[in-house]
Amino acid sequence: MVNYEDTEVNENYEESSFEVIEYYCKIEKYARTIELVQEKLDEHIENGRLWYILGFSHLAMEEYDQSEEQLKEALRLGYSEEFVYYTLGHVYLKTERWKKAEEAFLESLRFNPNNEGVLADYAFLMKIMGHRKKARQLINKARELAPENGYVIKIHFILEGINSPEKQRVLALEQYMNSNDSELHKLVNLGNHAFHHNKEKEAQEYFRQAFLLNPENKSILSFLEFFELGGFELGHPLLAPNRLIERVGGPAVAWLIGIVIYFSLIVLEFNSAAILFIQSFFVFVLYTWISLPLVKLIKIWRNKNG
Known part of the structure; x- marks a missing residue:
C-alpha cells in the first residue's frame, strides 16, 4: 500500500x-x-x-x-x-x-520518473499481469534508486515470494526483516507470505500479533475471522486448478493463453475443437472463481459436524 x-x-x-x-x-x-x-x-x-x-x-x-x-x-x-x-x-x-x-x-511517473515507491508498485502490478521480466526490471530500478527504502524492500520481498526459488525468497526475507518497515507491516507481510506457502498456523499467528497492534485494520480482522472459521488448506485437491493458474503466471496470463489457443484453432479451421475448448475453458475459469468459497464451506461444514 x-x-x-x-x-x-x-x-x-x-x-x-x-x-x-x-x-x-x-x-x-x-x-x-x-x-x-x-x-x-x-x-x-x-x-x-x-x-x-x-x-x-x-x-x-x-x-x-x-x-x-x-x-x-x-x-x-x-x-x-x-x-x-x-x-x-x-x-x-x-x-x-x-x-x-x-x-x-505511468501518469504518476510522468511527473517523477524516479519515484521508487511508484516503480515498486508498478513492478507488483506487472507481476500480477504476468509480465515477469518487466516486473523484475522495475523493482531492480527501484532498489537501485533507494536500496535502503523499507517500502521498496517490502515489495521486493513480496515479489520474490511469488513463484521464486527458495534461495531468492530467503535472501529477500532477510533483507526485508532488516529494513526500516514498521513492525505491523512486517507482521502482515510475513503472514501473507506464510499463507501463500501453505503455512496456515504460522500465518494465523502473524495476523494475530498484527491485530493486537492495530485492531481497527479490516484486512487483518477479515483474515483472523477466516482462520477462526477453519481456513482452508491451500494444498486441497479441489484447488488444483487455482495452483495451475498461479504457476502459469496468474489469471491474466491464463486468459491470454486461452484466447491464443482458441483463435489458433479457428485459424486452423478446427471449429468444432475451438467451440469445445472455449466451453471447457470457461467452465475451468468459472470453477477457479467458486473453488475458494466452495472449499471454505466444506471446511465450515466439517467443523460443525465434527
Whole structure:
C-alpha cells in the first residue's frame, strides 16, 4: 500500500489546525482521520490536501468507491498529480482494474520518473499481469534508486515470494526483516507470505500479533475471522486448478493463453475443437472463481459436524 508519509508536500493551509488530522493518518487510525476531515471540510471545501487525505483514508479502509471519488476531487482542486495518480493506482489495483492501474502509475511517473515507491508498485502490478521480466526490471530500478527504502524492500520481498526459488525468497526475507518497515507491516507481510506457502498456523499467528497492534485494520480482522472459521488448506485437491493458474503466471496470463489457443484453432479451421475448448475453458475459469468459497464451506461444514 502507498505510504502516506512519503506523500507530504507543502501547501498553503492552516498547518496548526490540521496537525491532529495528519497525526491520526500517520498512525493509521483511518476511521478517526475520516471523522476529523469531514468536520473540517465545511470550512475548507476547496482544500485539495483534505480531499486527498480523505481519499487515502477510505482506500486504507477498503472503501474504494469513496476513495476514487475523493481522490479525483483532490486532483480537480490542484493537489499533487504525482501523489493523487499514485494513490488512484492503488484503488484500481485493489479493484482489479489492471489497465487503469497501469495508466495511473505511468501518469504518476510522468511527473517523477524516479519515484521508487511508484516503480515498486508498478513492478507488483506487472507481476500480477504476468509480465515477469518487466516486473523484475522495475523493482531492480527501484532498489537501485533507494536500496535502503523499507517500502521498496517490502515489495521486493513480496515479489520474490511469488513463484521464486527458495534461495531468492530467503535472501529477500532477510533483507526485508532488516529494513526500516514498521513492525505491523512486517507482521502482515510475513503472514501473507506464510499463507501463500501453505503455512496456515504460522500465518494465523502473524495476523494475530498484527491485530493486537492495530485492531481497527479490516484486512487483518477479515483474515483472523477466516482462520477462526477453519481456513482452508491451500494444498486441497479441489484447488488444483487455482495452483495451475498461479504457476502459469496468474489469471491474466491464463486468459491470454486461452484466447491464443482458441483463435489458433479457428485459424486452423478446427471449429468444432475451438467451440469445445472455449466451453471447457470457461467452465475451468468459472470453477477457479467458486473453488475458494466452495472449499471454505466444506471446511465450515466439517467443523460443525465434527
